[in-house]
Amino acid sequence: MELRQIFALFKKDILLELRQQHAFYGVILYVISTVFVLYLTIGSNTDAEIWNALYWVMLLFVCINAVAKSFLQESRGRMLYFYSITSPSAFMISKLLYNLLLIVIMNSISLILFIAFLGNPTVFVWQFIGISMLGACGLSLIFTMLAAIASRAMQQASLMAILGFPIIIPQLLLLVRLSKMAFAETFKAGASLQITLLVIALNASVVVLAVILFPFLWKD
Amino acid sequence: MRKTWWKILCIVLLLYAIIGGLLLPVPALKQLQETIRNLYYHVSMWFAMMAIFTISLVHSIRYLRSSDFKFDICAREYATVGLVLGFLGYATGIIWASFTWADPNNPAYASFGSIAREPKLIGTAIAILTYCAYFVLRSSITDIDKRARVSAVYNIFAYAMLFPSIWIVPRILPSLHPGQEGNPALNYNDIDSRMRMVFYPAVIGWTLLAVWIATLKIRINFLKEKNWLNAK
Numbered sequence: 001m002e003l004r005q006i007f008a009l010f011k012k013d014i015l016l017e018l019r020q021q022h023a024f025y026g027v028i029l030y031v032i033s034t035v036f037v038l039y040l041t042i043g044s045n046t047d048a049e050i051w052n053a054l055y056w057v058m059l060l061f062v063c064i065n066a067v068a069k070s071f072l073q074e075s076r077g078r079m080l081y082f083y084s085i086t087s088p089s090a091f092m093i094s095k096l097l098y099n100l101l102l103i104v105i106m107n108s109i110s111l112i113l114f115i116a117f118l119g120n121p122t123v124f125v126w127q128f129i130g131i132s133m134l135g136a137c138g139l140s141l142i143f144t145m146l147a148a149i150a151s152r153a154m155q156q157a158s159l160m161a162i163l164g165f166p167i168i169i170p171q172l173l174l175l176v177r178l179s180k181m182a183f184a185e186t187f188k189a190g191a192s193l194q195i196t197l198l199v200i201a202l203n204a205s206v207v208v209l210a211v212i213l214f215p216f217l218w219k220d
Numbered sequence: 221m222r223k224t225w226w227k228i229l230c231i232v233l234l235l236y237a238i239i240g241g242l243l244l245p246v247p248a249l250k251q252l253q254e255t256i257r258n259l260y261y262h263v264s265m266w267f268a269m270m271a272i273f274t275i276s277l278v279h280s281i282r283y284l285r286s287s288d289f290k291f292d293i294c295a296r297e298y299a300t301v302g303l304v305l306g307f308l309g310y311a312t313g314i315i316w317a318s319f320t321w322a323d324p325n326n327p328a329y330a331s332f333g334s335i336a337r338e339p340k341l342i343g344t345a346i347a348i349l350t351y352c353a354y355f356v357l358r359s360s361i362t363d364i365d366k367r368a369r370v371s372a373v374y375n376i377f378a379y380a381m382l383f384p385s386i387w388i389v390p391r392i393l394p395s396l397h398p399g400q401e402g403n404p405a406l407n408y409n410d411i412d413s414r415m416r417m418v419f420y421p422a423v424i425g426w427t428l429l430a431v432w433i434a435t436l437k438i439r440i441n442f443l444k445e446k447n448w449l450n451a452k
Contacts, residue, residue: 145377152370153360162356163374166349167381169342170389198388202381209380213373216284 005086009094013070014101023073027066031110034058039117048121048183055114056176059136060168062106067099067143068160071151079218088215096144096210103140107132121183128182135175138199141206142168148210148217174199226428233425237264240418247414258316259415260422265309266344268427270383272302272434273351277379280372289449292368293441294434295375296358299351301434305426306348313341343386350378 017024038054046054074082082091111132122128143164150159178195181187241260276298283291357374361367442449 149374162353166346167378169346173389209377216369216373
């Protein structure tokens with residue numbers, strides 16, 4: 001029953017996205033223009049460290065832009081309608097899943113653009129792809145929850161940034177550290193596995209907290 | 221007496237921490253010399269801050285379970301006091317770092333640039349920022365009921381995201397700050413037994429003082445909102 005509800009809500013979000021494509025293309029345009037400005041200002045053959053830093057900064061802002069609207073687009077009336085037909089946990093899980101899908105697509109696009117425009121300083125490409133996917137999923141989960149919180153307040157977009165940055169910094173630090181693995185930096189034995197598991201555990205706890213806390217957010 | 225014993229204990233412990241902290245013998249280390257006495261004040265600020273934020277978290281959870289506004293006021297006031305302790309911990313840390321880490325041959329800003337990257341400083345900076353964000357969130361919602369609920373949710377979420385990473389991240393990133401391997405100051409081999417005699421009472425004393433301040437603020441707020449709390 002729950003699963004069917006989650007799937008129906010998930011499908012609804014995808015259908016909405018397919019019918020109103022302006023938001024999706026807006027984010028893609030954002031990615032392209034960012035990468036292009038970077039290309040014009042620092043050119044290809046970027047230093048590995050700078051490439052890495054720029055990639056995470058861009059992914060962070062893409063994530064905020066892509067995820068922020070997931071709750072903002074729901075009007076009051078529509079939320080009331082969902083409230084009457086589904087459970088809050090089903091609604092939250094469908095949003096989390098949808099944002100995961102969205103960010104995986106966005107991450108793939110930005111990775112391709114980054115490599116095309118700024119060159120590819122990574123030594124182990126597949127490793128970097130894996131790490132960036134893991135990181136993108138983590139960012140998307142956290143920002144989905146924060147968008148749910150911010151959607152209850154005024155000036156939602158700026159509030160997202162204020163609420164989100166302090167919380168996201170520890171995870172970003174871990175990810176930037178981990179992604180140095182793809183640039184052939186040697187790690188202490190077991191350290192990379194440890195960080196990976198840590199990030200996965202953090203993400204799992206975000207999902208659990210979101211499902212527990214969201215019911216309190218959405219009743220009015 | 222039932223209600224005042226811990227206040228007396230707090231005063232006694234703090235007097236001991238201040239007098240004993242400044243006068244009792246400490247091991248003379250080459251780098252730290254007498255600045256090591258700052259341990260009683262700097263580290264105990266962080267311990268007290270964590271304890272106070274944890275109390276704030278508990279009150280947020282209790283608010284969500286009961287929808288009683290008293291718990292919302294408690295959560296807010298404990299967060300305020302925790303924030304003050306965070307700033308005090310920073311201030312004492314700056315004084316300590318300026319005598320031990322900073323290079324007197326360089327201008328102050330050059331030292332700042334290298335010190336500010338410290339993972340422990342980043343960790344505490346984001347803890348402070350998170351609670352500042354908590355107050356921004358509170359002020360951006362006008363409806364009282366909604367404000368209490370949403371900020372309680374944020375308090376729980378932020379705490380759960382933040383504190384594990386504050387405890388874990390600094391161990392993974394390289395740092396100058398002592399206590400890289402394990403729990404700083406709790407580890408048995410970390411501090412001299414003479415210092416432990418003062419350090420643990422100091423931690424308890426500062427935490428009790430913070431709780432005392434918070435309870436005073438809470439009582440003032442209860443009086444301010446009396447009509448309204450009773451009307452509910």
